[in-house]
Amino acid sequence: MDTLLGGISNHNIGPQLMRALQRNPQQHPYLALSYASEDGCSLWVGKIVPDAADTPECRLAILRSSEFGAIATAPYLYKNHLCITISGVIENIEQVAERLMETDHLSKEKRLEHQIACLIDWHWQQHRDLLRAIQSVCKTLQGYYSLAAFSKEKPGTIYCTTTGGPLFVAHGNGMSVFSSEPNLLQERAALITQLHHGDVAELTEHKICIFDANGTIALRDPSPVHSAGQLPHFMVREIHAQASNAAEFIHHAQEQQLENWLNTPELFSHIDNTLLIASGSSHHAAQTARFWLENLAKMPTQVELASDFRYQDRTITPNTLIVVISQSGETIDTVAALQHAKQRGAQVTLAISNQANSALMRQADLQFQLRAGEEFGATSTKTFTAQLLCLFLVATTLAKARHQNLPAQLDAELRKLPSAIAAVLALSPKLKEWGLYLSKKPNLIVTARQSYYPIAQEGALKLKEVAYLHAEACPSGELKHGTLALVGNNLPVIACLPWDMLADQLLANLHDVRNKHGEIFALSDIALPQIAGFNTIRMPEKLAHLNPILYAIALQLLSYYTAIHRGNTIDAPRNISKTVTTE
Structure with missing residues (x-):
């Protein structure tokens, strides 16, 4: 969605950032550039990617492009010396506000960037060390975000960090750059480095230094720019x-x-x-x-x-x-x-x-x-x-x-969703193992209850579309109405088993499947006992309302890995059209 890009150079960097942005296949209509000048930090806003000649002359800048409008896109300038931009979600914004009160930073400004800038500035005033200030604030923040910052009081340095979103850094020819899109760095370097969770990168025109979440200098292996951050299929x-x-x-x-x-x-x-x-x-x-x-x-x-x-x-x-x-x-x-x-x-x-x-x-x-x-x-x-x-x-x-x-917790639940999705993506190795086993089976059943049943239907559809397996969804409460007659050694049952008010009933349904010699592959947010024929993957902590999204993503990954093990064409499945133009 939003694109973060920035860098520091020994010459005018603006035109190069604009050229890099033009590499983005999903160009956004709005962009905002914050840069350092002799007069302090300045902000430049445009509606489309302009010609390089239109951009202000600067040697240090951070840029954000978006489709949400100039106001939403613009980096935040604090007291004309500190500039930050943040992309993503902070889960513990209430604790951030409480921390601000402890530092006597009382403000009517509710914008998230303002509150984070206040905290960074407070730590800066305490230690006169911007790196240490950013590291201290990052220990306070919880969420799924990327952040970049610089100050006119330390004009030769940019800092960037991430807790999950993709963020890459590269150095070459008197310039250090960062971006959320690796392809935007192709012009600057042959090798680029992806930051790990909690890393803070310090960029100067001469070098890049990366510190891990504990503040220790970290050595990260760079990758060729054409393959950095890339996965094998769309x-x-x-x-x-x-x-x-x-x-x-x-x-x-x-x-x-x-x-x-x-x-x-x-x-x-x-x-x-x-x-x-x-x-x-x-x-x-x-x-x-x-x-x-x-x-x-x-x-x-x-x-x-x-x-x-x-x-x-x-x-x-x-x-x-x-x-x-x-x-x-x-x-x-x-x-x-x-x-x-x-x-x-x-x-x-x-x-x-x-x-x-x-x-x-x-x-x-x-x-x-x-x-x-x-x-x-x-x-x-x-x-x-x-x-x-x-x-x-x-x-x-x-x-x-x-x-x-x-419900009072609804906003907090929304803010937790990206981290929960990242936790599901981390289950890929185990889902890949399941995919290897299931790829050898001719038929599958996907089962769930209530709001998870449409997710089971979607999972079955994905297994048909990309794995070319005969997969059918069945509501768990309906398994006894005919479907159990099909269950046996060669018909695995995949179950969405969140631990809620219907979990006991669903578990009883699955024991019926097991008693008929069926194999069960259960996704659940609690640790289930190890029973023969009962394979489990522990899902992230349950979200009260948005939990079906997590199970949908797990089934997407399972379908993908099952298709890979069957040797199928992934991005152009047979007989599937992206847009259905006939009935």
Whole structure:
């Protein structure tokens, strides 16, 4: 989503940063450049990537580009001497505010960058050491973020750090640079280095020094610029992008920088029911969202397949919110379903898509862009989780419109999501082992209950699309109604087993499978006992409402590794089209 870029040089660096930014395949319309000059720290804002001649002359700068607008993009200038930019989510912002009160930094400014800059400045004043100040603040912060900073009082140095988001540094020809996108550094160096969790890099025009989370000088192995940070397929790259995408999306949501209608819930005060319409993976996202709409907003909700709804003869009341969902916004069934809904009386329609100018978005009354970046893999991964996040925000907006009391921990849960996603991605080695075993089986069952059942359906769909396995989803409570007759030595059952009010019942269902000599592969957030035929992976600590997203990502990884072991073509599966243009 957002791109961080910056550097320090013994000559004018602005044009080189702009040329580097033009390498980004997903150029953003807004950018902001903060640079050091004789007069202090200055800020330059543009709407598009300009010609190099338009940029201010400077030898030190940090730049951020985004699609969220100039205000959201701009690095933060504090007391005209300290500049910081941060990308991602801080989980413990309440503790940050308390820490500020302890340092007597009382301010009405609520912007996250301001609060972090206050803390850095306080430590700077105590020790006159900017590196030490940044390291001290990073020990206070918890979350999934990348940060860059410099001060005019130490004009020859830039610092950058990360706790999860990708961040790379490189040095060459009297210049040191950093970027969240490794390809942006190609012009500067043949070798680049990726920072580890908690690393702080000190950049000068002469060298780069990296310190680990304990403040000790760290030696990190550089990689060739063409392969640094790269994964072998678009699908797995996009799966791994989900933590950073979620962090950026949640940050901008909590700063109220997304669609304006999210901040005006009174627009929906007359809505008394919701109809979600979608196809494929988008339909599974809609089915998951039904539980949020009914539980948080207390909103009666229906979910329809677009291919069926477009032929239904039904009347839609003026108090119905129609939500149509499509990754491309060009899926023919979904576009036709929106048109049909309007013909049948729909007066409030909302389109959710990754493409701002798609047919679906143009025809709806309201729009919600996923902002997941282009998805090159044929199967939906990062756009699926982006749809879930968008629908979750729709549910909370409707809850406010209906004056429902939202759980107090909801904001904190959102802030924890990116780190939880990163924890799921760290389970890749174990999921790869499962994939090797499952790749040799001809059939699979994926099972779950309630809001996890659509996730099981999505997991089964992924196993079909990329692994070419016959995989079917079955609600756990329905296993006894026929499906158990299929269970045996050659039919593994994959289970989503979060420990909630239905966990005991689901576990009993799985013991029925085991008694029929079936093998079980369970994803669960508690440590399950080691039983023969019962394979388990420990999921991260359960999130009360957003937990289905974590299980969706685990099943995406499992599908990917199963396909790899079967020797399949990953990014262009047979008979799969990215945009469905015929029924």
